[in-house]
Amino acid sequence: MRDVIEIRQAADADWPGIWQSLEPAFRAGETYTYPRDITEDDARRAWLGAAGARVLVAVSTTDDVRTVLGTAKYLPNHPGAGAHVANASFVVGSAGAGRGIGRLLGEAVLAAARSDGYRSMQFNAVVETNERAVRLWRSLGFDILATVPEAFEHPTHGLVGLHVMFRRL
Amino acid sequence: MRDVIEIRQAADADWPGIWQSLEPAFRAGETYTYPRDITEDDARRAWLGAAGARVLVAVSTTDDVRTVLGTAKYLPNHPGAGAHVANASFVVGSAGAGRGIGRLLGEAVLAAARSDGYRSMQFNAVVETNERAVRLWRSLGFDILATVPEAFEHPTHGLVGLHVMFRRL
Numbered sequence: 001m002r003d004v005i006e007i008r009q010a011a012d013a014d015w016p017g018i019w020q021s022l023e024p025a026f027r028a029g030e031t032y033t034y035p036r037d038i039t040e041d042d043a044r045r046a047w048l049g050a051a052g053a054r055v056l057v058a059v060s061t062t063d064d065v066r067t068v069l070g071t072a073k074y075l076p077n078h079p080g081a082g083a084h085v086a087n088a089s090f091v092v093g094s095a096g097a098g099r100g101i102g103r104l105l106g107e108a109v110l111a112a113a114r115s116d117g118y119r120s121m122q123f124n125a126v127v128e129t130n131e132r133a134v135r136l137w138r139s140l141g142f143d144i145l146a147t148v149p150e151a152f153e154h155p156t157h158g159l160v161g162l163h164v165m166f167r168r169l
Numbered sequence: 170m171r172d173v174i175e176i177r178q179a180a181d182a183d184w185p186g187i188w189q190s191l192e193p194a195f196r197a198g199e200t201y202t203y204p205r206d207i208t209e210d211d212a213r214r215a216w217l218g219a220a221g222a223r224v225l226v227a228v229s230t231t232d233d234v235r236t237v238l239g240t241a242k243y244l245p246n247h248p249g250a251g252a253h254v255a256n257a258s259f260v261v262g263s264a265g266a267g268r269g270i271g272r273l274l275g276e277a278v279l280a281a282a283r284s285d286g287y288r289s290m291q292f293n294a295v296v297e298t299n300e301r302a303v304r305l306w307r308s309l310g311f312d313i314l315a316t317v318p319e320a321f322e323h324p325t326h327g328l329v330g331l332h333v334m335f336r337r338l
Contacts, residue, residue: 033247078202078294081322082331122317124293125247146315146333148291153250162251164315164333 003062005101007108010055010071015044017068018057021093022047029155031130032089052076052083054116056108058092058101069096072105074113077122086118086169090133102133106140114169126163127152134163141167172231174270176277179224179240184213186237187226190262191216198324200299201258221245221252223285225277227261227270238265241274243282246291255287255338259302271302275309283338295332296321303332310336 010018022043029036034046048055053075060067070092077087088109092101113121121142126133128147138144142165150159179187191212198205203215217224222244229236239261246256257278261270282290290311295302297316307313311334319328 029250033249033251035249038249077320078331080202080204080207081198081324082202082294082320084322085317085320119319120317122320125251145317148254148289148314148333148335150288151246151251151254151291153253155250162247164317166317 003060005058005060005069005099005104007056007058007104010048010057012048014057014059014068014071015048017059017066018047018055018071019043021068021071021091021096024094025091031127031133032091033125033152047071047073050075051079054112056105056112058096058105060095067095069093069099070101070105072109074109074118074121076118077124084117084119086113086116086121087124088113088121102136103140106136110140110169118169120166120168123163123165125152126165127154128161128163129154129157134165137165143167172229174227174229174238174268174273176225176227176273179217179226181217183226183228183237183240184217186228186235187216187224187240188212190237190240190260190265193263194260200296200302201260202294202321216240216242219244220248223281225274225281227265227274229264236264238262238268239270239274241278243278243287243290245287246293253286253288255282255285255290256293257282257290271305272309275305279309279338287338289335289337292332292334294321295334296323297330297332298323298326303334306334312336 055073058069072090074088076083077085146164147161151162224242227238241259243257245252246254316330320331
């Protein structure tokens with residue numbers, strides 16, 4: 001059994017695998033502000049169709065079977081005079097959990113955004129109880145610029161803060 | 170000559186007056202991240218058509234002639250679990266300059282957002298060189314939570330910071 005993990009630009013044909021990664025995260029509502037009952041069509045538009053967005057997938061190939069392990073998208077955080085700052089979002093599915101896929105995707109997005117000419121990257125809404133994500137982004141060079149108090153309604157923790165995180169590229 | 174200033178919800182028929190306020194601000198590119206060459210149609214979609222947005226106008230009536238002096242919109246800063254935090258944007262046109270219209274609109278938006286059930290209000294991108302706006306928001310109870318460095322390309326000042334500002338409602 002050979003297991004190769006590749007990070008590459010997403011193609012339309014990857015959507016079913018991407019949705020397998022996204023759906024549990026969106027339904028759980030612990031890490032993202034997408035509506036928990038978002039339809040697959042709306043999720044597809046939000047993930048693949050955002051203006052100026054590029055989407056990456058982490059794909060494993062085992063015995064010729066391809067599995068999407070996680071996905072990331074990055075795009076201008078603001079248009080116009082703010083378009084040199086990238087924003088990015090990451091979701092790792094259960095097939096990719098505990099395999100360092102978040103870090104691989106993070107490194108790939110940083111490199112791709114730098115290569116596309118972005119000068120920095122900003123996360124607007126990192127849920128403060130998502131400690132693994134906060135630790136990962138810190139280890140990849142992001143600082144917490146601010147925590148917006150009680151900005152996220154967590155299904156079990158109630159109102160928690162949203163970190164604004166940032167790093168130069 | 171009687172001059173009455175009223176703040177009310179915008180109607181479709183207000184668009185030409187709203188655009189008269191917005192266009193110079195968007196074209197100047199000193200205070201907003203909208204593309205400076207945005208078309209009127211795209212501006213209309215962005216201002217009147219954003220999901221969940223409510224739009225206010227400040228209108229003066231002088232000798233039965235109505236003039237839009239400025240406009241504001243507010244909407245959820247994030248959907249889903251972040252939808253209890255409002256975001257808002259304000260533009261005062263040349264017809265309203267120096268008449269306290271920004272403050273009137275600010276007070277009206279704070280009251281309307283509170284009445285709609287929002288728990289707080291967040292500005293994501295207040296250009297740090299827009300000192301009059303920063304002073305106004307501070308005087309209306311907003312704090313600067315963070316300044317994202319070099320996040321805005323100002324046409325004359327070059328790269329300047331964007332303030333994230335916040336207050337509870």
